Amino acid sequence: MINLHPELWAQGCAMCRTALENSPEGKTIAAGLANGILLMLVIPYALIATFAYIIYRGYRKRLKEGQQNPAGAGS
Secondary structure: OHHHOHHHHHHHHHHHHHHHHHOHHHHHHHHHHHHHHHHHHHHHHHHHHHHHHHHHHHHHHHHHHHHHOOOOOOO
16 A cells, blocks of 8 residues: 555655754754764764774784794794
8 A cells, every 4th residue: 555656655754844844843853863864874884894994904913924924934
């Protein structure tokens, strides 16, 4: 039933946004929703960047250890 008239759902979203932005209480709610959306966008990128940094740091550490202790130099 939801897929029967998607343009009606889009109109409802626009009407809700307009109603929220026109009232003082709604402005607070709209700002909270906007902040929530930004938070949901930032967290995955921050996690990916953190894991990438950890992998990069481990790679650089192994590379540095390999340069300090070349294979066959101790034998």
